[in-house]
Amino acid sequence: MTMLERLLGDRIKGGTLTVILPSSERSSVGSGEPHVTARIHDKKALLELARGPRLAFGELYMDGRITIEQGALIDLLSMVVGANRFEDGGHKGRLKKRFGLLKSLLPRRNDATASRRNVAHHYDLDERLYRLFLDPDLQYSCAYFRDPANSLVQAQEDKKAHIAAKLYLQPGQRVLDIGCGWGGMALYLNRVAGVEVLGVTLSEEQLRVARQRAEEAGVADKVRFELIDYRAVTGRFDRIVSVGMFEHVGAAHFGEFFATCKRLLTDDGVMLLHTIGKYGKAGKPDPFTDKWIFPGYHLPSLSQMMAASEEVRLIATDVETLRMHYGFTLRHWLANCDAHRAEIVALYDERFFRMWTFYLAAAAVAFEHGAMNNFQVQYVRDRRALPLTRDYMQEAEQRYRRPAS
């Protein structure tokens, strides 16, 4: 039995992994399809992997020091994470040892300057990149697959309807969209429900695109966008929607987030918070994602979110845990990236392409087998702000949903 077989023998599930070492020695672990062959190009890579595989594997792949000779990266990741499913006990504290206590004890502070920097890091990437792998409406968050076979376009449309329905909208209401991205949700809410929307973002790229789209749609007076930290917004809003922004708030700022939202909501206001979260106790961030993709991000557990919102007396009226949807979404994005490899490499370079697709593949697998999911939490200030039952959601969702094409 080779060293590799001893190391990985019980950490691979649902496929066969062949590893080609720098010495050209080959070892195989696992069994059955799919079959993935990975090559490790230099001896130092082995050492780096042994020291901290979570960060090292991504960086080695990015740098071309690990390459996939046969099969797909996502299948390799799936074999590894699938052998450590959240449901089966997951990583059982092994991670704790690995990443030390110190980092976890230091609160990660995202003040306005850091937030701006963190957002620019990711969202000021060229708009053309996002156009190459997202749906045409540029929804950069978990879609809603009523059927796994649905197209990404359909699933993103259905996501908007699903969220809009939970906002219990009335025509003429004022809506605040915190972290509005390229403006797709704000424009949608105005179109289907006749509400006025203020979208705020910290990305100049997103702001430019969003404003242009509102102009083109002839609704720039009803759907406005501002480059402003949500904590600096003034006034009060009948509704708040926030999709895929809470991930960047950071646990140290949860209280501030909910206090701000409460301040910005009218007494009979309703908020819908859509965020990636964790099934179990919230843990430390993935080191690759934190370093290369989303600096300062934090994925909350429900208990964390609830503790913070209870503190300011926001009432959680409805929680839905979207379990499989983000895995589907990410696999679509990854396939789109692969289909547009040449354009993405031309925009950036091969290394960027590998970094980007590693992030998407690793995230997909984390939603499929790991601790990641997507929470939709509805909040009110006053228990009487919503109808007695959730039936209005179903009714509104059907109304908003476009006829199947």
Added chain:
Amino acid sequence: MTMLERLLGDRIKGGTLTVILPSSERSSVGSGEPHVTARIHDKKALLELARGPRLAFGELYMDGRITIEQGALIDLLSMVVGANRFEDGGHKGRLKKRFGLLKSLLPRRNDATASRRNVAHHYDLDERLYRLFLDPDLQYSCAYFRDPANSLVQAQEDKKAHIAAKLYLQPGQRVLDIGCGWGGMALYLNRVAGVEVLGVTLSEEQLRVARQRAEEAGVADKVRFELIDYRAVTGRFDRIVSVGMFEHVGAAHFGEFFATCKRLLTDDGVMLLHTIGKYGKAGKPDPFTDKWIFPGYHLPSLSQMMAASEEVRLIATDVETLRMHYGFTLRHWLANCDAHRAEIVALYDERFFRMWTFYLAAAAVAFEHGAMNNFQVQYVRDRRALPLTRDYMQEAEQRYRRPAS
């Protein structure tokens, strides 16, 4: 301005309260309808009220040392609690001072013996009492009012359908009902969904009635009842339902509760937990309820429940906060008690009647203005145990709901 006006002037809202003191002096506070007149019969009662009003008021009412001369007790309670709405900041820590730290620091232990004693205290009351104020199916938990004008009978039927729909039942499955009461839910699930049910209770009265009902319905082989602590149940179940039992578990035992449920669930199992809870941070129990009605009870906040269930990796897939429903339910129960006053007094005595109706009225008001609500939380062990969307709930609920009569 009298002392009473100074004391109560800003603590009354939505009505007029006239108090007749032992000296026959009258003071009025508040304004408008409804008008309630209360008489305090002895001077010592004033002292007891000043010392700890939350417990004293209930006990003085129970003992006839405070009487309602005009209007309804529930309107008086509504004026007091309505002036301190949860949404407006509630009691703001005044309670903390009042009830001391010591009690809150001592964990309330509900081991099997204490649980048995606590349950017997309440649920071994004569079945005839419950028949006088509950619906004919003896549902002793929050009903589901699709319309506030619905009858209690209708709302309890709709509650059962609402819960059954969230269990995602398939014919032939084995269901465990933890805290089965008089067996209504277990019999319902068997009838509408063709499942086998084991109901467990700690009340001999409930066991006797539940078994008799299963016999009469000719389903005693499919719907079984046992007098057993849920922690002593063995085997595994496809589904677990628990309605109005978690309130008695106690915060010190939440971890044990969820660990036990996880052990009892099959890998692809689904659980629906229906419990009274608190909007804000879970606080100390109401002293009157704890002393006279439900010894050892604890109302959880969502953050408390989530923290405990995350610890054992149960996945919360859906949370619905039923906000107004229990207030409606309790007002029906109270009206039924009033309508059967003579029978209840004949079963027990006047003092019991006053204690019982005080509990129902105070609870109704706490759901209407205070921090109380009713959570329905759906749990799974495996993220794949449920369909992608919640649409199945709507579909099943309509199927289970009996045609409106």
